[in-house]
Amino acid sequence: MRGPVLFAIAMVFGASGASAANDAPICPDRPSKSTGECTVPAGRVQIETGLVDWTHDRREGATSNFTTFGATLIKYGLSGKADIELGLTPVQTSSVRVAGVHDTATGFGDMVVRVKYKLTSDDAPILVALDSFVKLPTANHRLGNGKVEGGLVVPMSAQLGKSGLTLSLDPELDLRADNDRHGTHASMIQVVNLGVSASDRLSLSAELWAQWNWDPARTVRQTSADGSIAYLVNKDLQLDAGANIGLNRETPDVELYTGLSVRF
Numbered sequence: 001m002r003g004p005v006l007f008a009i010a011m012v013f014g015a016s017g018a019s020a021a022n023d024a025p026i027c028p029d030r031p032s033k034s035t036g037e038c039t040v041p042a043g044r045v046q047i048e049t050g051l052v053d054w055t056h057d058r059r060e061g062a063t064s065n066f067t068t069f070g071a072t073l074i075k076y077g078l079s080g081k082a083d084i085e086l087g088l089t090p091v092q093t094s095s096v097r098v099a100g101v102h103d104t105a106t107g108f109g110d111m112v113v114r115v116k117y118k119l120t121s122d123d124a125p126i127l128v129a130l131d132s133f134v135k136l137p138t139a140n141h142r143l144g145n146g147k148v149e150g151g152l153v154v155p156m157s158a159q160l161g162k163s164g165l166t167l168s169l170d171p172e173l174d175l176r177a178d179n180d181r182h183g184t185h186a187s188m189i190q191v192v193n194l195g196v197s198a199s200d201r202l203s204l205s206a207e208l209w210a211q212w213n214w215d216p217a218r219t220v221r222q223t224s225a226d227g228s229i230a231y232l233v234n235k236d237l238q239l240d241a242g243a244n245i246g247l248n249r250e251t252p253d254v255e256l257y258t259g260l261s262v263r264f
Contacts, residue, residue, distance in 0.1 A: 024235075028261035029073065031228035031240035033209045034168050034193040037129035037155040039116050040077035046263045048073040053257035059249055061098060066252075068092040068109065087112035092143060105142035110135050126158045147177035151187075168193040168207075179215050187213045201232040209244070222251040236263040 027038030028048045040046045050071040057064045071089040078084060089109030096103045114133040120126065131153040137146045151174030157166055172189040193207035205228050213220040228242030237260070244255040 025232055026236055026238050026261055026263045028238060030238075030259055030261050031230055031242040031257070032191075032193055032205050032207055032226060033170075033224075033244070034191045034205070034207060035131055035153050035155045035170050035172075036168075037116075037118060037120075037127045037157060039081060039118055039129070040075045040083040040263070042077045042079050044077045044263060046075040046077075046083075046261065048075070048259070048261040050257055050259040053255065053259075055252045055255040057246070057252040063097045064252075065095045066092070071109070073114075081118040083116055085112075085114035085116065087114065088138075092139075094143060105140070107140045107143050108138060110137055110139045110144050112136070126156060129155045131155060145177050145181060147181060149174065149176050149184075151175060153189075164197045166195040168195065176213065176215075179217050183216065185214050185216060187211065203230045203232075204228070205230075220250050221248065223247040224251050224255075237261070 026046065027036055028046065029036050029038075030048045030050070050068060053068045053071060055066045068089050069091040071087070071092075073085055073087045075083050075085045088111045091106065092109045093106045094104065112133050112135050114131060116129055116131040119128045119130065132150070133153075134150040135148065137144055137148060139146075151172055153170055153172040155168065155170050157168040159166055168191070170189070170191040170193070172191075174187040174189070175184050176187045177183075178185055189209070189211045191207055191209050193205055195203060195205040197203050205226075207226045209224045209226055211220075211222045213222075224244045224246050226242065226244040228240060230238055230240040232238050239258075239260050241258040242256075244252075246253050
């Protein structure tokens with residue numbers, strides 16, 4: 001129900017003329033955990049796919065690996081300022097080994113509907129957008145919690161003079177299901193990202209990511225240090241790779257991924 005409502009809101013707010021972004025290079029949310037304020041030009045389709053994403057963790061005698069294949073975000077430009085997005089994961093696997101006992105699960109992941117709206121013009125000194133989303137519980141009970149969840153991200157970025165550096169902030173507030181599945185609670189995420197254009201085609205980024213999950217049973221705090229690289233093959237195709245390193249015991253030890261983004 002909420003997906004169509006968000007779509008309608010985007011249609012109302014996004015009723016502006018076509019943007020010069022049609023001729024600009026592709027601007028995906030990949031790589032990194034940061035969410036860009038860019039939207040897809042009106043009438044165009046953009047596909048951002050994680051070819052492989054592997055997460056490894058080891059704590060308290062348990063070793064776990066979580067891998068996704070082909071996790072994809074499909075975007076459609078509604079106007080020069082708004083797009084609608086559908087995220088899906090066709091294959092994900094979970095593997096946990098505890099005291100010699102090995103448990104695995106494989107299946108389709110949850111789906112996510114997003115609407116992003118740019119609040120500022122492309123030439124503003126500070127770029128700001130609103131990115132709302134709803135998670136639809138399409139994963140089986142071993143890979144998902146079976147609950148509808150949602151949240152709001154406020155992507156912000158600014159060029160740091162003529163240095164070629166871009167500073168991005170991504171405050172996020174989510175509403176999540178409790179671990180016992182009988183209620184909901186708030187969760188907050190913050191990302192501080194510093195990106196640099198090494199050349200016209202190559203870009204690098206480093207970031208700090210933190211999450212506070214206020215579940216009634218126990219508050220979980222996670223932090224990571226992340227790095228990524230992206231290469232622009234042409235204005236409509238980008239390749240990427242990245243690594244995220246956990247900084248505390250509650251965060252997975254390492255996450256490695258690679259993917260691509262293409263615009264039609």
